[in-house]
Amino acid sequence: MSTTSRQPAIRFENVWKTFTHKGRQSHALQDVSLDVAPGDIFGIVGYSGAGKSTLLRTVNALERPTKGRVFVGETEISALHGPKLYAQRQRIGMVFQQFNLLRSRTVYKNIAYPMKLAGYSQEQILDRAEELLDFVGLSDKALSYPSQLSGGQKQRVGIARALATQPEILISDEATSALDPQTTTEVLDLLERVNQEYGVTILMVTHEMDAVRAIANRIAVMENGRVVEHGSAYQVFSSPSTPIAARFVSSLLQHVPDVKTLEAIRKVHRGRLVQLHVENRETNDPFLSRTARKHDVDFNIVYGGVSELEGRLFGSLTVELLGSEAQVDAAVAELGRVAQVNEVTGHA
Numbered sequence: 033m034s035t036t037s038r039q040p041a042i043r044f045e046n047v048w049k050t051f052t053h054k055g056r057q058s059h060a061l062q063d064v065s066l067d068v069a070p071g072d073i074f075g076i077v078g079y080s081g082a083g084k085s086t087l088l089r090t091v092n093a094l095e096r097p098t099k100g101r102v103f104v105g106e107t108e109i110s111a112l113h114g115p116k117l118y119a120q121r122q123r124i125g126m127v128f129q130q131f132n133l134l135r136s137r138t139v140y141k142n143i144a145y146p147m148k149l150a151g152y153s154q155e156q157i158l159d160r161a162e163e164l165l166d167f168v169g170l171s172d173k174a175l176s177y178p179s180q181l182s183g184g185q186k187q188r189v190g191i192a193r194a195l196a197t198q199p200e201i202l203i204s205d206e207a208t209s210a211l212d213p214q215t216t217t218e219v220l221d222l223l224e225r226v227n228q229e230y231g232v233t234i235l236m237v238t239h240e241m242d243a244v245r246a247i248a249n250r251i252a253v254m255e256n257g258r259v260v261e262h263g264s265a266y267q268v269f270s271s272p273s274t275p276i277a278a279r280f281v282s283s284l285l286q287h288v289p290d291v292k293t294l295e296a297i298r299k300v301h302r303g304r305l306v307q308l309h310v311e312n313r314e315t316n317d318p319f320l321s322r323t324a325r326k327h328d329v330d331f332n333i334v335y336g337g338v339s340e341l342e343g344r345l346f347g348s349l350t351v352e353l354l355g356s357e358a359q360v361d362a363a364v365a366e367l368g369r370v371a372q373v374n375e376v377t378g379h380a
């Protein structure tokens with residue numbers, strides 16, 4: 033059978049996971065179907081308990097679906113056991129929030145460990161470990177112990193170890209959640225290099241929207257064991273279609289003022305207020321000043337912001353327009369051609 037579409041790197045097919053605890057059942061995963069394409073950095077976001085970790089752990093069969101199937105490439109990993117499963121697991125590296133390093137072994141030996149289990153020769157282990165230490169910037173720490181490293185350095189070792197057996201896929205469970213913002217950025221940059229330089233597909237679970245925003249090209253949002261929304265990062269950020277995705281996005285992009293903020297704005301700005309929802313704009317188009325100049329109105333940006341993803345702008349600006357009624361009407365009509373315009377009604 034010939035197929036035109038590329039085979040997914042990971043496929044979840046109607047995956048259910050039910051836990052039974054003290055006679056009570058809870059559905060950690062409910063009918064999850066999702067494809068992760070080769071080369072993706074795929075972010076799964078959701079609040080605590082949404083099922084993210086459970087889903088991630090089905091990829092290397094640390095968790096097995098109650099119903100449904102999980103494929104890594106062409107292999108149905110959820111059906112494998114014993115040596116066949118161990119062999120497949122070499123294709124999948126895993127990075128953990130708490131690093132999970134062996135405390136009694138040096139950095140070098142932590143990285144060597146999975147290769148030893150996989151039967152690499154001493155020479156292969158040495159070569160690969162040296163390469164990876166260099167890649168993660170820790171060549172000078174080969175003989176240190178994990179207790180002598182910072183959190184960011186420990187996670188670099190975790191990533192090097194996950195890459196040891198040259199996996200095609202890296203699964204990352206809250207890899208940056210225990211790190212400060214600066215270190216988070218460094219680790220995310222490293223994950224991005226893993227994707228670009230080694231061509232590794234990354235599936236990352238996080239409750240931090242800024243982590244996925246930084247590097248993911250696709251996003252799935254989970255709630256109560258279900259994937260409620262998924263799409264390109266741009267799609268989900270610029271026009272989330274479910275309330276929970278909108279909440280995640282707005283936690284990061286405070287583009288629209290809440291009622292209290294709006295009241296405060298109204299007290300100061302008594303001109304006509306409009307909200308401009310900008311989507312898919314070229315990054316260098318000065319549409320606001322161009323329109324204002326053309327219709328001889330002044331404007332104040334009183335709230336909001338625009339963000340850039342994949343070279344395109346999106347966001348919301350709350351703008352006060354000042355001028356005669358006719359001029360402002362004409363400016364609003366023109367702005368309506370490039371952005372969705374909502375009048376801000378109500379008075380201070």
Ligand SMILES: Nc1ncnc2c1ncn2[C@@H]1O[C@H](COP(=O)(O)OP(=O)(O)OP(=O)(O)O)[C@@H](O)[C@H]1O
Pocket residue numbers: 051052053058059060078079080081082083084085086087239
């Ligand atoms: N081994 C288990 N036994 C019983 N219930 C479990 C088990 N593992 C997970 N659960 C339950 O499954 C649901 C999903 O948990 P999961 O850890 O996948 O969520 P999560 O989105 O990763 O949240 P968190 O970020 O808090 O880990 C939760 O209700 C959790 O209590």
